[in-house]
Amino acid sequence: LSSFTTILSSACQxxxxxxxxxxxxxxxxxxxxxxEKEENVYTLDQLMVILRRSEEYCLPQFIEExxxxxxxxxxxxxxxxxxxxxxxxxxxxxxxxxVLLTEVNGVLFAPDNFKEHCDIASNTGxxxxxxxxxxxxxxxxxxxxxxxxxxxxxxxxxxxxxxxxNLMIKEEE
Numbered sequence: 511l512s513s514f515t516t517i518l519s520s521a522c523q524x525x526x527x528x529x530x531x532x533x534x535x536x537x538x539x540x541x542x543x544x545x546e547k548e549e550n551v552y553t554l555d556q557l558m559v560i561l562r563r564s565e566e567y568c569l570p571q572f573i574e575e576x577x578x579x580x581x582x583x584x585x586x587x588x589x590x591x592x593x594x595x596x597x598x599x600x601x602x603x604x605x606x607x608x609v610l611l612t613e614v615n616g617v618l619f620a621p622d623n624f625k626e627h628c629d630i631a632s633n634t635g636x637x638x639x640x641x642x643x644x645x646x647x648x649x650x651x652x653x654x655x656x657x658x659x660x661x662x663x664x665x666x667x668x669x670x671x672x673x674x675x676n677l678m679i680k681e682e683e
Contacts, residue, residue, distance in 0.1 A: 534579070534582070536569060536570065536575075536579050537579050537582050537583055539567045539568070539569055540567075540569055540576070540579050540580070540583065541583055541588055541589070542567070543560070543561070543564060543566075543567050543569070544589065544603070544605040545605070547560065547605065549605065550604065550605055550606045550609045550610050550613075551602060551603070551604050551605070551610065551649060551653065552602070552603045552605065553599065553600055553601065553602060553603070554573065554576070554577070554580075554594075554598060554599050554600070554601040554602075554603065555599035555600070557576065557603055558571075558573060558576065558599075561576065573598055573599070577593065577598060577601070580601075580603055581593070589603060589604060589605055589607065590602075590603075590604035590607050590657060590660055590661075591603055591604075592604070592653060592656045592657065592660070602650070602653045602656070602657070604653075604657055607657075607661075610649075610657065611661065613646075614646060614649075614654060614657075614658070615663065617645060617646075618637070636667065637664075639651050639655070642654055642655070
């Protein structure tokens, strides 16, 4: 038993020493706050309002510091943080990616015989942004596209490509 404890201790020490990005107490507190809230997705502005109202958690009040903490949580895979460099307040925080994946993928990829099935994808697998926004009005279509791209479940296709490959539905004149 003593040698097992020594080996386990050595392995844990090795893992801790190779971890180049340590989680700070602020990261743990922010993650705990996100876990206790009901919503799955927030904008950074919405999260900042929640942080300012929170009396239970002592977290930084500057958007730059919160962005850094969210980036750390994103790097560990605990959340998905879609940063908007042009308008930081419009960055997206997906607190529960499993729930969002279940809601979105459960509908997009449901087989024909499932009640969740929606016939929005053509036989090419192309779904328009309009269809996506109609199917999931509770979420920003921009956020959904970036989230699905991050999860490697979709690719954005330019209209020029669609026209070039003859995949675009042509309007009748």
